[in-house]
Amino acid sequence: MTTRSKHSSGEDRKLAKTLKESKAPAISRAAAVLRLLGKSETPLGLQAIVRELGLVPSTCLYVLRALVAEEFVAFDPDTKRYSLEAGVLTLARHxxxxxxxxxxxxxxxxxxxxxxxxxxxxxxxxxxxxxxxxxxxxxxxxxxxxxxxxxxxxxxxxxxxxxxxxxxxxxxxxxxxxxxxxxxxxxxxxxxxxxxxxxxxxxxxxxxxxxxxxxxxxxxxxxxxxxxxxxxxxxxxxxxxxxxxxxxxxxxxxxxxxxxxxxxxxxxxxxxxx
Amino acid sequence: MTTRSKHSSGEDRKLAKTLKESKAPAISRAAAVLRLLGKSETPLGLQAIVRELGLVPSTCLYVLRALVAEEFVAFDPDTKRYSLEAGVLTLARHxxxxxxxxxxxxxxxxxxxxxxxxxxxxxxxxxxxxxxxxxxxxxxxxxxxxxxxxxxxxxxxxxxxxxxxxxxxxxxxxxxxxxxxxxxxxxxxxxxxxxxxxxxxxxxxxxxxxxxxxxxxxxxxxxxxxxxxxxxxxxxxxxxxxxxxxxxxxxxxxxxxxxxxxxxxxxxxxxxxx
DNA sequence: ACACCTTATTCAATATATAGAATACTATTC
DNA sequence: GAATAGTATTCTATATATTGAATAAGGTGT
The missing domain is CATH 3.30.450.40 (GAF domain)
Incomplete structure (x- = not known):
């Protein structure tokens, strides 16, 4: 990481640390994305997610696509915005x-x-x-x-x-x-x-x-x-x-x-x- | 994959396909693990998960550790068994x-x-x-x-x-x-x-x-x-x-x-x- | 208490997920 | 309607996540 993020929101500090330690960083990223989408009042675009979590756009895009495929995240093709999908209910029920x-x-x-x-x-x-x-x-x-x-x-x-x-x-x-x-x-x-x-x-x-x-x-x-x-x-x-x-x-x-x-x-x- | 799994349970066929396509296979694996733990009546050991999903033990272990760190999976150090953790409730609530x-x-x-x-x-x-x-x-x-x-x-x-x-x-x-x-x-x-x-x-x-x-x-x-x-x-x-x-x-x-x-x-x- | 089998974990080589730049697309402003 | 700014997406080299084997730990039966 060459350029230091403008406002490292504390959350993304923790994320950065977890990413270095882990042997499955994609999962930490996915979790961070899910929690962010959970907190957010409205669906978020790629850029907004990237900024908030301090991720690389392309990487973040792949994470989002995987989460959409797994039905944990909903994607609106018109607005290109992401939000939580009902799939998370299934886990909670279990x-x-x-x-x-x-x-x-x-x-x-x-x-x-x-x-x-x-x-x-x-x-x-x-x-x-x-x-x-x-x-x-x-x-x-x-x-x-x-x-x-x-x-x-x-x-x-x-x-x-x-x-x-x-x-x-x-x-x-x-x-x-x-x-x-x-x-x-x-x-x-x-x-x-x-x-x-x-x-x-x-x-x-x-x-x-x-x-x-x-x-x-x-x-x-x-x-x-x-x-x-x-x-x-x-x-x-x-x-x-x-x-x-x-x-x-x-x-x-x-x-x-x-x-x-x-x-x-x-x-x-x-x-x-x- | 050199040796074909004994009983490819249909589910793991689909998983295998998703893994090849995806740019974030760790997330597909994580989702498969979560769903398996959800279905299971009892906590599962690493071996059981590996067998059911057709994953590599070491890889699966890293996935599980990441999920435990993210509080989506609970790990009992005594029995070495994994189960869903209350963290999944948080997403559902949101x-x-x-x-x-x-x-x-x-x-x-x-x-x-x-x-x-x-x-x-x-x-x-x-x-x-x-x-x-x-x-x-x-x-x-x-x-x-x-x-x-x-x-x-x-x-x-x-x-x-x-x-x-x-x-x-x-x-x-x-x-x-x-x-x-x-x-x-x-x-x-x-x-x-x-x-x-x-x-x-x-x-x-x-x-x-x-x-x-x-x-x-x-x-x-x-x-x-x-x-x-x-x-x-x-x-x-x-x-x-x-x-x-x-x-x-x-x-x-x-x-x-x-x-x-x-x-x-x-x-x-x-x-x-x- | 020993040997045996099963299961979990570490380790090193390599296939590949990721980062960063380049490109395509969309919306906005003049 | 052209130019601009912003956003999403593709592309490619490389750092690294994944693999499969080797090791350790745990459990079971004799």
Whole structure:
């Protein structure tokens, strides 16, 4: 690469790094294109994609053609614009069919969101990178806290992040590096955060009081997929709501209920796999 | 490729062809792997994937590692098995957000499934290859006809296929070749089918009386996304139900309602894009 | 505990996917 | 309507992704 891109958008920095390491760079490019098309409000032309991701036009064109052939991307020959195609639904359907966690959490989320008037989430923890919301239940009374199935968050953020830091078995250094990359509404200091992680380890669940989103309290409890709890927790059950309202409705009770639900789920998942 | 695979499963034939043509074969491989993992009831090891798809182990390993890095595939280090990861949900969510057809059809599907006691589908027609179910409404009274969001079908099958054949503007030869590859419960002859396609063109909707699935009648009407109807229809509204029951409940009325709904949707979609 | 078989992973040679320039096409401005 | 600017696409040399063999790791049965 001779000429440095004008505005290396952070995203394309990460992409560039992945490309060098990988033995299948076309796949990283394809993933980047798919995510970009997902984010975009409108269909995009080749040039727009190239600019945003810092790719070579010809290469990008081949990637797009392959994705069109695989029915993951739709191409409008008139406007020469690309967008996501319905093919991505097929993969999601298959994932949902095979996933026992979603089936098991859903009724629990419904129960808890009703009982405590909060928004409940079930999330998959993919690794140190991201967690993904896989199930949602809204209480209906409170106004809609925007969190949809499929949403991705940085793994160490908010209450769930404290759980992962506490139980993931990662090194201090690694956690610190990742912590520094996080974006919060009201960031805790590293010291504060480490204390909260320690507390999470002690009490078995994590709490975020307005750090991630001002005024919003988040409580999360980890769920493992194997009985002996090796490695990091694979899932979490999460409750979110307006801080003041949650205090009124009994935060301690909610925390207890959440913890008990998470433990039950861990048992159910673990039993399945033995 | 020196040694011919023992059981070239038809799927891997198609894959092999795509690989030769494409300038980004890694993407075709990745797509094949994702679809295989989707179909599979259990997580798969490298060897199993290699065998099924006719790939080279080392290459396949690199593909899998890239897909794991992109969070589309989950890897269990203990069992060394691969499965779909929740990341695929994220793409599906984005597709659903941006898609106006799904939003527009859903209430119509609900209305019609109630009124006629049938299972209603909204489908995307990707091209001559596949159509994909993107919205469903069950009447609840009849037993569940299995059709889920994300399901893929060959584009020319059943009633929707007759619509595509009638209005897609494809050549006789191309249609005939594709027709011969279709699998029906009770296949029509090519002559019969051509007649039915002709009729579909005349009346504006297609009907399948037990050809695709014995005893099940399917009615489909095409929906275009542009006002002037160039190219092939992008979507269809589909009604399915037990043949005898549909006759009892008034097939002509259903056909009329379906056609009118499809026309309204075409107008709404067309108006949007002008 | 050993040998055997299966499966995963690394490694080095080469076929080829990729980058960059050249070309064709489309839209816009004067 | 010609000229211009922007975009998509083709073309070709070369860096590298892919291959097939070699190695390592894991599991199974005796």
């Amino acid at each position: 994932w949902l069919r095979r996933n026992q966690f979603t089936d098991l959490v859903q009724p629990e989320l419904d129960r808890l969101s009703q009982a405590f008037d909060v928004t409940m989430l079930g999330v998959n923890i993919v690794g140190l990178d991201h967690m993904i919301v896989v199930a949602v239940s809204q209480s209906g009374n409170n106004f809609q806290l925007s969190a949809q199935i499929g949403s991705r968050f940085p793994a160490l953020i908010s209450a769930t992040g404290r759980c992962l830091a506490a139980f993931g078995g990662y090194s201090e250094d690694e956690l610190e590096e990742r912590f520094n990359a996080l974006r919060w509404d009201d960031p805790p200091t590293l010291e504060d955060w480490k204390g909260q992680v320690e507390q999470t380890r002690a009490q078995g669940f994590g709490v975020d009081k307005g750090n991630y989103i001002s005024g919003v309290t988040v409580v999360a409890a980890p769920v493992w997929k194997t009985r002996g709890h090796p490695g990091h927790p694979g899932h979490a059950v999460v409750a979110t709501g307006i801080g003041s309202a949650m205090k009124r409705n009994g935060l301690p009770q909610l925390q207890k209920a959440l913890l008990s639900t998470a433990r039950t789920l861990t048992q159910q998942l673990g039993g399945e796999s033995l | 597709w659903l957000r941006r898609n106006q057809f799904t939003d527009l059809v859903q209430p119509e599907l609900d209305r019609l499934s109630q009124a006629f006691d049938v299972t209603m589908l909204g489908v995307n027609i990707v091209g001559l290859d596949h159509m994909i179910v993107v919205a469903v409404s069950q009447s609840g009274n009849n037993f569940q006809l299995s059709a889920q969001i994300g399901s893929r079908f060959p584009a020319l099958i059943s009633a929707t296929g007759r619509c595509l054949a009638a209005f897609g503007g494809y050549s006789e030869d191309e249609l005939e070749e594709r027709f011969n590859a279709l699998r029906w419960d009770d296949p029509p002859t090519l002559e019969d089918w051509k007649g039915q396609v002709e009729q579909t063109r005349a009346q504006g909707f297609g009907v399948d009386k037990g050809n695709y699935i014995s005893g099940v009648t399917v009615v489909a009407a095409p929906v275009w996304k542009t006002r002037g109807h160039p190219g092939h229809p992008g979507h269809a509204v589909v009604a399915t139900g037990i043949g005898s029951a549909m006759k009892r409940n008034g097939l002509p009325q259903l056909q009329k309602a379906l056609l009118s709904t499809a026309r309204t949707l075409t107008q709404q979609l067309g108006g949007e894009s002008l």
